[in-house]
Amino acid sequence: MKKRGYIFDLDGVIVDTAKYHFxxxxxxxxxxxxxxxQEQNEQLKGVSRVQSLEKILAWGNKTISAAHFTRLxxxxxxxxxxxVHEMSESEILPDVIKILNFLxxxxxxxxxxxASKNARLILNKVNLIDKFEAIVDGTNVSKAKPDxxxxxxxxxxxxMPPEDCIVFEDSVAGVQAANSAYMISVGxxxxxxxxxxxxxxxxxxEISTDFLKEIKKK
Ligand code: B16
Ligand code: MG
Numbered sequence: 001m002k003k004r005g006y007i008f009d010l011d012g013v014i015v016d017t018a019k020y021h022f023x024x025x026x027x028x029x030x031x032x033x034x035x036x037x038q039e040q041n042e043q044l045k046g047v048s049r050v051q052s053l054e055k056i057l058a059w060g061n062k063t064i065s066a067a068h069f070t071r072l073x074x075x076x077x078x079x080x081x082x083x084v085h086e087m088s089e090s091e092i093l094p095d096v097i098k099i100l101n102f103l104x105x106x107x108x109x110x111x112x113x114x115a116s117k118n119a120r121l122i123l124n125k126v127n128l129i130d131k132f133e134a135i136v137d138g139t140n141v142s143k144a145k146p147d148x149x150x151x152x153x154x155x156x157x158x159x160m161p162p163e164d165c166i167v168f169e170d171s172v173a174g175v176q177a178a179n180s181a182y183m184i185s186v187g188x189x190x191x192x193x194x195x196x197x198x199x200x201x202x203x204x205x206e207i208s209t210d211f212l213k214e215i216k217k218k
Pocket of ligand 1: 009010011012021044045046047048049052077113114115116117118119138171
């Protein structure tokens with residue numbers, strides 16, 4: 001099998017933490033008199049913590065001081081972490097381990113490319129940290145997806161040229177980031193939402209090892 005770099009997003013690809021982000025953002029939004037729906041939560045997928053709060057405040061037509069903004073960010077993350085601390089291997093999405101084991105058996109370089117500042121903690125909670133040769137997360141980047149920075153750093157750390165990298169992403173911004181890095185983008189989720197991806201699958205149960213061996217840029 002040709003050597004390539006495999007870069008996985010975290011939230012929505014390896015684990016479904018969107019449900020915990022939803023609970024924490026909803027509690028925060030409601031506490032300052034702003035409604036928050038599942039549809040709005042969808043729009044925060046792949047979006048950084050700062051930008052998520054900016055969007056929520058804009059939806060609620062609310063302006064707050066910088067100090068209040070910082071307090072809200074901290075309290076949202078504290079709430080979110082209460083859920084994260086309860087996580088275990090049982091929350092790994094279907095066939096993710098199968099694919100990671102296959103890539104490991106084939107000695108393929110594997111990286112994480114996530115916007116989350118909690119990525120290492122989550123990977124430890126679900127016992128997957130050892131599967132990744134490189135971990136690039138929200139603590140390593142200055143530009144959020146759709147900027148390709150996170151994936152370009154991951155490719156560099158794997159020692160692979162971007163065009164030989166394959167990105168698995170559940171967010172539109174992440175697919176766009178992979179495309180602008182000239183990587184092969186594999187959307188995980190709804191084909192209507194992720195139509196800019198080179199390939200789209202509902203989840204990893206639909207991805208065969210033969211597909212991984214033969215995949216090419218479209
Ligand atoms: P945190 P990903 C993203 O992770 C999430 O999709 C997004 O909803 C979240 O706001 C962002 O991480 C930041 O997360 O608050 O933990 O730093 O999908 O890029 O793995
Ligand atoms: Mg994601």
